[in-house]
Amino acid sequence: MTDTTRTFRVRWYWWLIAAVVLLVMVGAIVSLAVGARLNADAPRAAVGRFLHALVDGKAKAALALAGAKVSPSDVLLTDESYAKATNRIRSFSIGPAVVTGDTAKVSAEIRQGDRTYKQSFDLTRAGKAYLVFDEWKLKPLDLTTVSADLETPPSLDFTIAGAKVDDPTHVSLRALPGMYEVRAGAEQQDLYAVDPFTLTAIGFGDATTKAPTISAHLTSKGEDAIHSAVDAWIDGCAASTELSPPGCPFEGIGDPGITYTNVTWSMESRPSFSVDYTYFDGGWTVASITDGSVTASADISRPSDGATGTATVDPIPFRFTGVGSFEDGTAQFTPSIK
Template identity: 40%
Template sequence: MTDQDHGGGWGAVPPVDVIRGTTAATARPPRKRMRRGPLVAIVAGVAALVLLVVGGGIGYANGMSTHAADRPVRAFLDDLAAGRASAALAAAGIEHDASDVLLTDAAYAKAKRTVTGYRVAAVRTSGDSASVTAYLRQGGQDVSAVFDLTRTGTDWGVFPVWQLQPPRLGTVDVSVRGPSRTPLRVAGKSVTTSKGGTASLSALPGTYDVAVRGGEWVRSDSASATVSGFGGTASSPVALTASLTSAGERAATKAVDAWVDGCIASHDPAPSGCSFYAYGEDPSYTYTNERWTLGTRPVVSVGAWSSEGWLVTTTTYGRATFSADISGPGGVGTATAGPMNVNASGYITGIGADGATFRSAVAPVSSESGS
């Protein structure tokens, strides 16, 4: 059997290319696919550029953060809160010398109510100047402090370099009612008052114990001085009164006794610098073997320091008698005067290893006597 084309048979079916519209004349060439290597390189380049931009932004932000004006202030306060006084002073450029006995790690370690923390409240910049306001945690309270900074240059020509200006320190101010050059103990450090009885010591924020260091002779009640923050604030003045210990009072009494004994030892009817004297000698008689005899010794009490010294008050007068051998128109004999009062009121003007020094307040001619 033979297949034939009868018009509507297979011979009438159009070619496949014509049905699909892909005749040889109109067909588009296939697209060339990009090789994998160049494509990966382009993607990596774009990613690197994005990372560079992002990384640069992060780096700039970090750089600005590490070069912020409050950074030197934080470093200074971090050292202070950790008790590193010497490091803090160096970081702030605070000059000091051996006379600044409280500006040491040892002295600051003995201080109380020191800076234990802080928070930065505000940072203001204007050109090459900046100020940082911080609140210092001191003794359970917040103390305001303002720090000034100056821009000294840049790092890499971009980031500002800030230098903390030395903050003004407060002072521990002490006055002593006592002898000039009184030795003190402040936060465990030895200090001596001025001739006027005062001492002023630069100090970091804190509370410092203060007392007279008078050894066995002199004492005082202990006190404390508090320096709050910075800015040159002085502590409330600490006023101490130097008083004599029991040993000091015994030394004072011994000095008074020495003064009385010196007067009694005189052969003059009017001993120089003494509170008693005899008078009425008859010029027609000759006086020999003149002498004083102490009947009773005066009783004294030693009180508080005054502008002249520790006040010595006679509570019971002593009694003394003067006698001499005489010869004259009426013959020979013995003349006497008294008994008369011995007043030993005066001042203990100083005391030390050699004892106390007494000065009479009632003698015709002022005199001093050591024990």
Template identity: 35%
Template sequence: MTDGPDDSRGWESVPGADTLRGDRALPAVMTAPALHPAPHHPMAGAPGAAGSRPRRGLRKGAVIGIAAGAAALVLLVVAGGIGWSVGSDSHSAERPVQAFLQDVEDGRLSDALDAAGIDRDDDDVLLTDAAYAKADDKVTAHRITSVDQGDDHATVRALLTQAGRSVPATFELERTGTDWGVFPVWELQPPSLGSVEVVVQGPTASTVQVAGADATTDDLGAVALRAFPGSYEVATDGGEWFAADAATAAVPGFGTAGTPVVLTTTLTDAGQQAATKAVDAWVDGCVAAPTATPDGCSFYAYGENPANTYTNQKWTLDTRPSVSVGAWSSKGWLVETRAPGSATFSAEFTGPSGRGTATAGPIDVNASGWITGFGDGGATFVAAVANGRTDSGS
């Protein structure tokens, strides 16, 4: 029609409904419902035509997939961070120290020794579970105070709770490799142990008991035993001959030696009797010597005439010396002469003036010296003087 509105643009100018977005309104004729909508065939070059595919929104499944992927990535990052943190913590240099100290606190001494690579020999009688079980004042808790961790070496410091006090301890570790090529593997180096030091004022090679374990003193009467932190009961076994009061040796922490424990011995009644017998036997031996100068004795006779020949030389003990046996000194239990004994000497001679009998005395018999030890035959006595060089003779 020529007298109506200008429709020269035709229906083809109306955009397809699927290209509309936002709040753009459709023409009124497009908003009315149609009972039989005709197929839409856009002209070439018009919006929606072939060669220009209309934009479409993401499908619900795709959106869910992207969200799931993002969540998985976040979880992976979080899990990686947690894994790194856990791995770093489990491979910290303090972990071997913590395990070692826990074994010590729980009384698993053998496990602690193995973990720290501490070698033992036959003299380490205190480095056993049985001996450590008898110790008191042991480590009951610990706290790591610092960890200095380098590439190949680490130093871990701790405070140990022992006998109600805080005792510092330092441990060294070396890196031996890595786990998964990332986390360092640390090996605890053998820590320096403390020691129980005992000095027995008694014979050398004396037997001492420390926490029920036996040890033997050296030539100086001493013994040192490696030990873990704690306090240990110490005693000596002198058998029937001597004894000493028990004492306690304290080992504070690692790498420190406690104050040496001195066991002062005294002779038992049997020891006193054996000592007296040993002194008497020494005096009797000197008296029995068929010479004017008994070897190793405290008395002698002199003034013989070199022109004479002496025979039948003998000593006669007139009185036996009185002695007392006291405390241990540097060489043994000190024997002092309270009252000297006396002896006389006689001999027959022949010479230019004929035959006769020569006599000397009475001469003091001293019996000072030391009881140096005991054996199957009793006590051993060593005199303080020899051949009477500090005693008088006649």
């Protein structure tokens, strides 16, 4: 082997070593650059995973990513209920992250139904993956609460997004962004009903949405039934044989020392009355529109001297108010008379 060949091989080895070192350095620089870029985007990626889960209808996964604690009473925070919600988040775009130490803030533009709004998310550093890449997690989100006051008979059941409502007078539930339909049960729907309505949660971190008051309304059959119950009450009062019929809107006032028997009431004119369409405070309000009028006659006697005779009562006008309701499907009328 000549000296020239030996020199060429030595130089080739050094070039090979230099090339390997150069490649390692370049790879390290590229890895550091990619790692830095990934670390800078890590908070945005955490927000993206959360919002993607909502777009895909995965409520359980989204809530886990948000660190939300869910109890059995959170009936809207399930995949089943969320699948029935409409006007959910349909798309989003995420802005840059602002990192301060171990915390970050990310703003997103969210498109929900026909709305577009800004939403900010707070995150905390959760450690590193592979000793290099930062991991971030969302701070627990405050969820919007949807609510409604229910002015309905207590026996009426409700469901929201298919889940049973426990309180028959009030709905108040945490919800993910979306629109949730509330429906009344089928009981007595021929007499009264509640039209389906919706409650909407927009974004996160809002206070409880303004609670509408939802009232049961009478059907034509229900209104007729209460009218009949009121008429029956008026007729019962007119059929009384007492000078002061209990629970009735009219009475006669006798003279001291006189005994009244065989009292007969006669209806001079029937009152007209209205029945409110909507349920309120235990029933449907009934009130006179025009006065009714009655007269009466009675046998009288005076025990002090044994005198007897007949008395008549001049026409007595009367009005009334009260509440119509139903018990086991039968209309009832309760007058506001003490």
